[in-house]
Amino acid sequence: MSGHSHWATIKHTKGAADAKRGKVFSKMSKNIILAVRDGGADPTTNSKLRDAIDKARGADMPKANIERTIKKASGEEGAEKLLELTYEGYGPGGTAVMVDVVTDNRNRTASELRKIFDNSGGKMGEAGCVGFMFEKKAFFTVPVTSVDEEKLMNIIMEAEAENMEQSGEFFEVTGIPSNFHKIKSALEAAELKPEVAEIIQMPKNMVEVSEENAKKVLNLIAKIEDHDDVQNVFTNGDIAPEIMAKFAEE
Numbered sequence: 001m002s003g004h005s006h007w008a009t010i011k012h013t014k015g016a017a018d019a020k021r022g023k024v025f026s027k028m029s030k031n032i033i034l035a036v037r038d039g040g041a042d043p044t045t046n047s048k049l050r051d052a053i054d055k056a057r058g059a060d061m062p063k064a065n066i067e068r069t070i071k072k073a074s075g076e077e078g079a080e081k082l083l084e085l086t087y088e089g090y091g092p093g094g095t096a097v098m099v100d101v102v103t104d105n106r107n108r109t110a111s112e113l114r115k116i117f118d119n120s121g122g123k124m125g126e127a128g129c130v131g132f133m134f135e136k137k138a139f140f141t142v143p144v145t146s147v148d149e150e151k152l153m154n155i156i157m158e159a160e161a162e163n164m165e166q167s168g169e170f171f172e173v174t175g176i177p178s179n180f181h182k183i184k185s186a187l188e189a190a191e192l193k194p195e196v197a198e199i200i201q202m203p204k205n206m207v208e209v210s211e212e213n214a215k216k217v218l219n220l221i222a223k224i225e226d227h228d229d230v231q232n233v234f235t236n237g238d239i240a241p242e243i244m245a246k247f248a249e250e
Helices: 002-020 023-039 047-058 063-074 077-081 106-119 149-158 177-189 211-225 241-249
Strands: 083-091 095-103 134-143 163-167 170-175 196-203 230-235
Touching: 023 047, 023 063, 023 095, 023 230, 047 063, 083 106, 083 211, 095 106, 095 196, 095 211, 106 211, 134 177, 149 163, 149 170, 149 177, 170 177, 177 196, 196 230, 211 230, 211 241
Parallel strands: none
Antiparallel strands: 083 095, 095 230, 134 170, 134 196, 163 170
16 A cells, blocks of 8 residues: 555645645635535534545645635535546556546546546546546554554554554554544544545555656656646555655655
8 A cells, every 4th residue: 555655645745836826725625615515514514524624724725715615615506516526547557547526517627637648648548447446445644653553553443444554654544434534533532633634546456666657657647636626646556655755856
C-alpha cells in the first residue's frame, strides 16, 4: 500500500500551490454544496458535511468562505446539477488510474479528461475497465511521533478498523467505508489528528514503476488533479519515495 501513502503525502505537499491558484477552494466548495444538498446544512446531523468542512479547514479555506458556501448551497438550484462520477483509465508503465470528479457537465469533463490522458501517455477507458483492481476503503494516516503503536492499535480495533501498518513516518489505518466516521471519531476522541482521513480507491495489487515511467505517471496525475472538476486521483503505481520526493520539489 506504500504507493498510495506516498501519493497521499504528495497531494498534501501540492496543496499549498493549488491554493495559490484558487483551485482547491473551488473543489472544497463543491464538496460542501453536495453535502448540504444530500443531508442538509447542519453539520451536527450531516456527517458528510462535517467531513467536507474538515477538509476545507485543512486546506486553509477561510471560515467566512465555508459559511457563505453552506448558506449559498442551502438555496442553490445549481447544486441539483452537480454529479459525482468516477472515470477510469490507463497510465504509463501498465498502471491503472481512477479519477473521482464533481461536475455539472459530464460530457465536457469526460472530453477534457480524455485529452489529458491522451496527451500524457495514457488512455481513458470505459467504466469498469480498471475498477476491479481497486476497492473502496476508509483510510487514515497518523504520524508515528504522535502515538504509541500499541495504543493506536487498541483505539482502532475498538472502532472496528481492519488493518494498521507503519509506512515511513506514518501509521496507515484502513477499514470498510461504513466505519469511516466511527474510526475518525475514535481517533479524535484520543486527541489524534490524522494527516489524511478519506474514503479512497485502494489498489488490490501494486504495479512497480520504473523511474522513467514514474515521471510520466506523476505528470499524468498532476495534470488530472489540476482539472477543476477533479476531487481525487488514485493509481496502483508503486513509485519509489525518492522519486516522489523529487516530484514534490518541482
